[in-house]
Amino acid sequence: MTEGAAGRRPGGGHAKAIPIVVRAMSATHAFTYRLSGGRLGGSFGKAPVLLLKTTGRKSGKTRETPLMHIKDGDTYTLMASNGGRDTHPAWYWNLLTDPNASIRLGAVEQAVRAEPASPEQASQLWPKFVGMYKSYEGYRKKSARQIPIVLLRPR
Numbered sequence: 001m002t003e004g005a006a007g008r009r010p011g012g013g014h015a016k017a018i019p020i021v022v023r024a025m026s027a028t029h030a031f032t033y034r035l036s037g038g039r040l041g042g043s044f045g046k047a048p049v050l051l052l053k054t055t056g057r058k059s060g061k062t063r064e065t066p067l068m069h070i071k072d073g074d075t076y077t078l079m080a081s082n083g084g085r086d087t088h089p090a091w092y093w094n095l096l097t098d099p100n101a102s103i104r105l106g107a108v109e110q111a112v113r114a115e116p117a118s119p120e121q122a123s124q125l126w127p128k129f130v131g132m133y134k135s136y137e138g139y140r141k142k143s144a145r146q147i148p149i150v151l152l153r154p155r
Contacts, residue, residue: 029041033051038107047133048069049066051067052067054095055101063091065089070125076103076152077150080149080150084142088145100113100155101113110154111155113152117149122148
């Protein structure tokens, strides 16, 4: 994956912009998911949730993020919405630096490689994401950036 002009970090201070409460909730969600093998935290409403494990682009540390996804064959798709904020989420920046990652579905971990969805793929996937989680449409309206969709393919 390569970094485009849209969604660049203003001043690079993205980690400071994420509210502490959201980060704590995400960490708690990931912990509960792992502990229960995905029985707890494996869905958000009708949306399935996976754990994405990336390598921090600055720290080199392993980062784990619970994310809603859509499965299409052996490909998992993620939306880098970041709640409609004007910067991409940290996990997206991590994948730009190192597209090799892993996902956990229930108790099973799988190695994946990330790539951005083409504009055509994104336009086909967008309605599916909105159908799964209506707030995505509001995120698109409030964000000044193009919200990327990421494809995760087995490696």
